[in-house]
Amino acid sequence: MEKYVCNICGYVYDPAVGDPDNGVEPGTKFADVPDDWTCPVCGASKDDFSPEV
Amino acid sequence: MKPVELKKDIWWVGCVDWNRRNFHGYSLSPLGTTYNNYLIVDEKVTLVDTVDKSFWSRLKCNLAQVLGDRKIDYFVINHLEPDHAGCLAEAVAYYKPEKIYTSPMGEKAMQAHFHYKDWPVEVVPTGTEVSIGRHTLNFVETRMLHWPDSMATYVPEAKLMFTNDAFGQNIASSERFADEYDRHVLEQSMRHYYANIVLPYSPVVLKTLAAIEDMGIEIDTVCPDHGLIFRGDDVAWVIEKYKEYAEQKPKNKAVIVYDSMWHSTEHMAEAVAAGLADKGVSVKIMSVKADHHSTIMTEIFDAAAVVVGSPTHNNGILPLMADMLTYMKGLRPMNKLGAAIGSFGWSGECVKILNGWLEDMKMEVVEPNLKVKHVPTHDDYQQCYDLGVSLAERIKEKIG
Numbered sequence: 001m002e003k004y005v006c007n008i009c010g011y012v013y014d015p016a017v018g019d020p021d022n023g024v025e026p027g028t029k030f031a032d033v034p035d036d037w038t039c040p041v042c043g044a045s046k047d048d049f050s051p052e053v
Numbered sequence: 054m055k056p057v058e059l060k061k062d063i064w065w066v067g068c069v070d071w072n073r074r075n076f077h078g079y080s081l082s083p084l085g086t087t088y089n090n091y092l093i094v095d096e097k098v099t100l101v102d103t104v105d106k107s108f109w110s111r112l113k114c115n116l117a118q119v120l121g122d123r124k125i126d127y128f129v130i131n132h133l134e135p136d137h138a139g140c141l142a143e144a145v146a147y148y149k150p151e152k153i154y155t156s157p158m159g160e161k162a163m164q165a166h167f168h169y170k171d172w173p174v175e176v177v178p179t180g181t182e183v184s185i186g187r188h189t190l191n192f193v194e195t196r197m198l199h200w201p202d203s204m205a206t207y208v209p210e211a212k213l214m215f216t217n218d219a220f221g222q223n224i225a226s227s228e229r230f231a232d233e234y235d236r237h238v239l240e241q242s243m244r245h246y247y248a249n250i251v252l253p254y255s256p257v258v259l260k261t262l263a264a265i266e267d268m269g270i271e272i273d274t275v276c277p278d279h280g281l282i283f284r285g286d287d288v289a290w291v292i293e294k295y296k297e298y299a300e301q302k303p304k305n306k307a308v309i310v311y312d313s314m315w316h317s318t319e320h321m322a323e324a325v326a327a328g329l330a331d332k333g334v335s336v337k338i339m340s341v342k343a344d345h346h347s348t349i350m351t352e353i354f355d356a357a358a359v360v361v362g363s364p365t366h367n368n369g370i371l372p373l374m375a376d377m378l379t380y381m382k383g384l385r386p387m388n389k390l391g392a393a394i395g396s397f398g399w400s401g402e403c404v405k406i407l408n409g410w411l412e413d414m415k416m417e418v419v420e421p422n423l424k425v426k427h428v429p430t431h432d433d434y435q436q437c438y439d440l441g442v443s444l445a446e447r448i449k450e451k452i453g
Contacts, residue, residue: 008158009197009257021415041257042197 003052004030009042012052056115057229059274059282060211062094062187066115067278068108071225077136079380080249080347084242085225088136089278091215092119093208096186097126100148101206101215102278106139113147124148127185129192130155131204131217133162137278142167154183156194159202177204193265195219197257199250213274219258220291221279222246231281231291239281240294246279247298248354249347253385258299262292301387303357305452306335307444310349311362312342312371317396317428318362324434325360325394328441334358334448336441341373346380353381357448358390359416360440361407365397365424370406378410390447391416392440396425419444 001015013019013033018026019040024033030049037046057065067089076082088104090112098120104112116125125148130138133155141163145153154177155163163174177183177192184190191207198219206215222242228234251258265272275283275291283291307329313319322338329336337356339349353359361378363370370378391411395403404422411418423440425433 008201041254042201 001029004049005052006039006042006044007048007050008044009039011039011041013049054227056092056119059091059229059276060213063208063211063213064092064094064119065229065276065282066090066092066100066112066119068104068111068115069225069227070105070108073223073225076223080245081345082223084223084238086223086279087225089276089280089282090137091276092116092125093185093188094119094123095188097151098123099127099129099185099188099190100125100144100150101129102131102137102217103128103140103144105136106143109140109143112140112144126151127183128153129190129206129215130159130163131206131215132200132278133159133166133202134200134218135166137217138163138166142169145169145172154190154192156192156196156202156204158194158196158200159204162200162202193268195257195261197254198261199254207270207272209270211274212271213276214272215276215278217278218250219261219277220275220283220295221250221277222281224280226281229282231283231287232285234281242280243291243294244298244354245347245351247295248351249384251298252350252354253383255299255301255387258295262296262299298354301354303388303448303452304335304355305333305448306337306356307358307360307448308349308353308356309336309338309360309362310353310374310377311338311340311360311394312364312374313340313362313396314364314366314371317425318364318394321394321396321423321425321429321433321437322360322362324429324437325392325441325444328438329358329445329448330441332442332445332449334445341377346377349377350381350384353386353389356389357451358392358419358444359386359411360392360394360444361411362394363403363407364395365401365403368400368402370395370403374407378407382410382414386414388451389414389416390419390444390451392419392444393422394424394437394440396427396429398427401426417447419447
C-alpha cells in the first residue's frame with residue numbers, strides 16, 4: 001500500500017502502521033483515512049498529503 | 054547593547070527588547086526578550102537571521118560598529134517569523150546581499166511573506182555546505198521545530214550552532230551567556246518558552262536531537278535567537294533539559310485550573326486540592342481570572358494531572374475557561390490524568406463539556422466527575438476531597 005507524505009512537515013503516513021493514537025487502525029489505506037483526520041505532527045489536513053515518490 | 058564577539062570573528066549583533074511583555078500575542082514574556090542575530094566576518098561576510106522590524110535601525114548601527122563600511126555578502130534566514138526576519142526586506146534593500154540562504158520550506162514562506170521578484174534566494178536542504186572562507190556553513194532542516202521552515206546552521210570550525218527558536222528563552226539582560234545569569238530564572242524561562250511554544254512538536258524535538266547526535270558533530274556553543282547563549286558544559290545541560298521537556302515525564306504534581314461565578318466551583322477546587330495535598334501530591338490551584346493562560350500552561354506542562362473546573366453558563370462553560378482549554382488543546386500536552394468539576398444553577402452541562410475537552414486531549418479521565426447544584430453541601434465537599442485522594446493514588450501509580 002502506498003505511503004503518503006505531509007507536504008507541510010514531512011510526516012509519512014504508512015498504511016501498515018496507520019495512526020492508532022488518532023483512531024486510524026493499522027492496515028488502513030490512505031484513501032480510507034477519515035476526511036477530518038489531520039497530520040499528527042503539524043495538524044495539516046488530508047488534502048496536504050501527496051503520494052511518496 | 055553593543056555587539057559581542059562570541060568567538061573570533063563571530064559576533065552577536067542582536068537587540069534587547071526590555072519592554073516586551075506580550076510575546077506574539079499568545080504568551081507572556083515577563084522578563085522582556087532579545088532578538089539575537091549573528092554576524093560572521095570572513096571572506097564572505099555572513100549575517101545569520103535579522104531582528105524584529107522595530108529594531109531595524111539599531112541592527113544597522115550594530116552591524117556598522119563591527120563592519121564599518123564593509124558590505125554583507127550572504128544572509129542566512131533560519132526562520133521567517135517576523136521577530137527574526139521582520140526587517141528582511143529593509144536589509145535586502147540596504148545591504149544588497151549576493152545570496153540569501155534558506156530551507157526549502159523557508160523559500161516558500163519567504164515568498165509568501167515578502168512577495169519579492171528578484172531576491173538572490175538559494176535553497177539549502179539538510180547536508181548543504183557553503184564555504185565562506187575560513188568558516189563553513191552546514192545547514193540542518195528542523196521542520197516543525199517550530200514552523201515548517203525552521204532551520205539550524207552549524208559552523209564546524211567554531212563548533213557553534215545557530216538554532217533559531219530552539220533552545221530560546223524570553224529574557225532581556227545585559228548578559229549574553231547562560232553561565233553569567235541566574236540559573237533558576239533561566240530554567241523557569243526555558244520551561245515557560247518550551248511549554249507555550251515548542252510543546253506540540255516534542256516528538257520532532259526528540260527526533261532532531263537524535264539526528265544531531267547521529268551526525269557526530271562537536272558543539273561547544275548553542276546560539277538561539279531569543280535570550281541567553283549556551284557555551285561549554287551548558288551545551289550538554291540544555292540538550293538534556295530539552296530531552297527531559299520533550300519526553301513530558303509527569304511529576305508528582307497536579308494543577309487545578311478553574312473559573313467560578315459565585316465561588317462554588319472555586320470551593321470545590323479547594324476541596325479537591327486538599328485531598329491531593331493530604332496524599333503528598335504537590336498541587337497548584339489556578340484561576341483563569343488570576344493567571345494568564347501561558348502562565349497556567351507552564352505549570353500544567355510537568356504535572357501528572359489536570360483538574361478542570363467551571364460552572365455551567367448558558368448551557369456551556371465560562372468563556373475564560375473555554376479560552377484556556379482551546380489554548381491547552383493546541384499545545385497537545387501528553388501523559389496526563391484529567392478530572393472535571395463544576396457547579397450549576399438550572400441545567401448542568403459543564404462537566405460533560407469539560408470531559409469532552411479532556412478526552413479530546415487524550416487524557417485518562419479519573420471518575421467521578423463532580424457537579425453540584427448551586428452551593429456545595431458538606432457531602433459534596435467530602436466527594437471533592439475523595440476525588441483528590443483517588444487522583445493522588447492514580448498519580449502515584451503513573452509516576453511509579
